[in-house]
Amino acid sequence: MIRRLALTAMVPLVLSGCLMDALYGDLPDTVRMEPGIHALAGLNSPYDDFNAVAGPPPLKMDAFIAFASNADSKGQHFTIDTGRLRLLQNPYPDRRQARPPAPKLSVERYGAFSAIPFFSGNVRGPTPLFPPADPARVYDEPFPPHMTRGYLLTEEPLPWNGTGELPGGGVWVFDSDHEGRRNLYLVDTAGDVRPFFGNRADSDEVYATYDFKRHELYFSSNRSGKYSIYRYRNQGGSLDFAHWLAEPSRADGIEPVEEFVSSGNTMAPFVHDDQLFMASDRPGTLGGFDLFVSIRSENGWQAPRNLQEFMPKNVHVNTLGNEFRPSILGLGLKNLYDLRVLMFSSDRPGGKGGYDLYVTALPEEVR
Incomplete structure (x- = not known):
């Protein structure tokens, strides 16, 4: 049974004004994480643990994580497991410190994710798609010993609990090969499972993500003979995912994203603001699959770097x-630098075995 988890977010809030500076000296004016790659040791196993997603924001969070793992079957097939991630990043008063403090990480593994059904085949790529709430509150909890003031949210955090329950209209998307090919499926809040409208009998469709700014759905498919990224432009911008993601009539609107086409394979897209992150073995990698990013300009997506x-x-x-399945945890505050944490999987040396899960701070230059 999955224990009930509550997402809480507490952020360092910046003091302004001569009086506050006089009283307290050099107060934090930004939030940065010490550069480094941090293994999520409490989730990792000697087998493969990857495809992780979690709810925003990343600063002092107590979050539910869903990820794919073959640990329970000792490497035989993948199911969706859950875990708990607690991350504390203290404020960084860069006027008086040479480097930001290291984050405090606590990670626990909890077991099978009951919201995504068990199938006889492999189940991977969990992704929550849900309509964002219109935030009407501020974060105003302190980071001792610094006094704080409230900052407005730019988005409401996902109200995680131990079941992975999503707001109305939200769905969990995942892929499964229980019918032969790897295809995408969605499960709504009522527990009903339906196939994605873009599935084809002659190809594999995996790893969906949604661009809320432009109302575009992205996913990976090998319908061209190799994995590339495809797009569906959601005309009208409906966020009732449970309704339109299963409408077969929409399949004609799927198109390849020409900016991302290469001689290699490109998979696992993830959109955050004006960046699209992906995993690819295209020319220019350091080895196997690397993580790439494309930055949106007024002319469209730039070439991946x-x-x-x-x-x-x-x-x-x-x-x-190999580095795989990037996802971003964003802070979501107005008028404060948005610390962003990159979560990904890798089979690099030094892990527990197979693919392991890692986090790192995303540099400010990725904008």
Whole structure:
């Protein structure tokens, strides 16, 4: 039985004004994480643990995580497991510290995710799609010993609990090969499972993500003979995912994203604001699959760049091994630098075995 988890978010809030500076000295004016790659040791096993997603924001969070793992079957097939991630990143008063403090991580593994059904085949790629709430509150809880003031939210955090329950109209999307090919499915809040409208009998469809700014759905498919990223433009912008994601008549609107086409395979897209992250073995990788990012401009998506180009020296997000399934946890506050945490999986040396889960701070330059 999955224990009930509550997501709480407490953020350092910036003091302004001469009086506050006079009283308290150099107060934090930004939030940054010490550069480094941090293994989610409490979730990782000697087998494969990857495809992780969690709810925003990443600062002092107590969050439910869903991820794919073959640990229970000792490497035989993948199911969706759950875990609990607690991350505390203290404020960074960069006027008086040489470097940001390290994050405090606590990770626990809980077991099978009951909201996504068990199938005879492999089940991977869990993704929550839900209509964002219109935030009407502030975060105003303190980080001792600093006094704080409230900042407005730009988005309401997902109200996680131990069952992974989503707001009305929300669905969990996942892929399964229980009918032969890897295809996408959705399960709504009533527990009904339906196939994605873009599934085809002659190809594999995996890893869905949604661009809430432009109302576009992205996913990976090998219908061209290799994995590439495809897009569906959601005309009208309906966020009733449980309704339209299963409408077969929409399949004619699927198109390849030409900006991302390469001679290699490109999978696991994830949209956050004006960036689209992906895993690819295209030319220019350090080895196997690497993480890439495309930044949106007024002319559309730019050519993908290896994410390692943006990382600080000696912080190796990409390695000679494989890096896969990037996802971003964003802070979501107005008028405060948005610390973003990148979560991904890798089979790099030094892990517990197979694919393991990792987090790192995303550099400010990725904008």
